[in-house]
Amino acid sequence: MGILAWIVIGIAAGWLAEQIMGRNHGLLTNLVVGVLGAIIGGFLSANLLGVPVGGFNLTTFIVATIGAVILLFVLGLFKRRTV
Template sequence: MGIIAWIVVGLVAGWLAQVILGGRGGLLANLAVGLVGAIVAGAVLPRLGIFIAADFLGNIISATIGAVIFLFIWRAIRGA
């Protein structure tokens, strides 16, 4: 996947995580959360035995799951 596709996946996943968990954030915050979520999903989901198709939609789904996990832990640590 190209860099533009990764940016789009990060933006969409970050925005979806924000919608799911609530809160506010801008374009860069959503991008950062989505990209970190993709890394988290790549590390966590296979260890849980969860394998999602490696196509564009599958990348968005897994990155969103990872972003939700990341935001949940981040907010628990920050107490927000």
């Protein structure tokens, strides 16, 4: 998958995860969260479920969004502990 596809899916997945988790971030943060979420989601999908995900399709977007939600949830746990 090309870098442009990673950026598009990352921004969209990060934005959707932000909406699901009730957060408010900027475009760059959504991109970072979405791309990291895609990596996390892809890793979990391949290793825990045995379902490799790739390409520019709806499944990739869903997996990236789930990974981004997991990332925001975990980061939220750390943020609550330090405050």
